[in-house]
Amino acid sequence: MKIVVDWGRCEANGVCVRxxxxxxxxxxxxxxxxxxxxxxxxxxxxxxxxIYGCPKQALSLSEE
Ligand code: SF4
Structure with missing residues (x-):
């Protein structure tokens, strides 16, 4: 599984970092x-x- 970031949505608020x-x-x-x-x-x-905590729904997983 790979992490996919929708860079157009991410506002770098750091929720995923925490x-x-x-x-x-x-x-x-x-x-x-x-x-x-x-x-x-x-x-x-x-x-x-x-992924579930991201307030911008900018994260997902791909099967690759
Ligand atoms: S939680 Fe979502 S919006 Fe915030 S930095 Fe992470 S990917 Fe970007």
Whole structure:
């Protein structure tokens, strides 16, 4: 599973960073960075929380 970000929706508010700091990060310019696009089994629950917590519905998973 890979994380897909709809960059047109993301407003870099950092909700996903709080839910999964090992996967998402805000850089020096307050832009979202995905540290690990491929979701490891150990990170799946945190990534799911980030997806459901994103107030802009900017995150999803692809089967690739
Ligand atoms: S929670 Fe959503 S809007 Fe906020 S930084 Fe993450 S992807 Fe962007």
């Amino acid at each position: 839910e999964a700091p090992d996967v998402f990060e805000l850089n020096d310019k307050d832009e979202l960075q995905v540290l690990s696009e491929t979701v490891s089994p150990g990170a799946r629950a945190r990534v799911d929380k980030a």
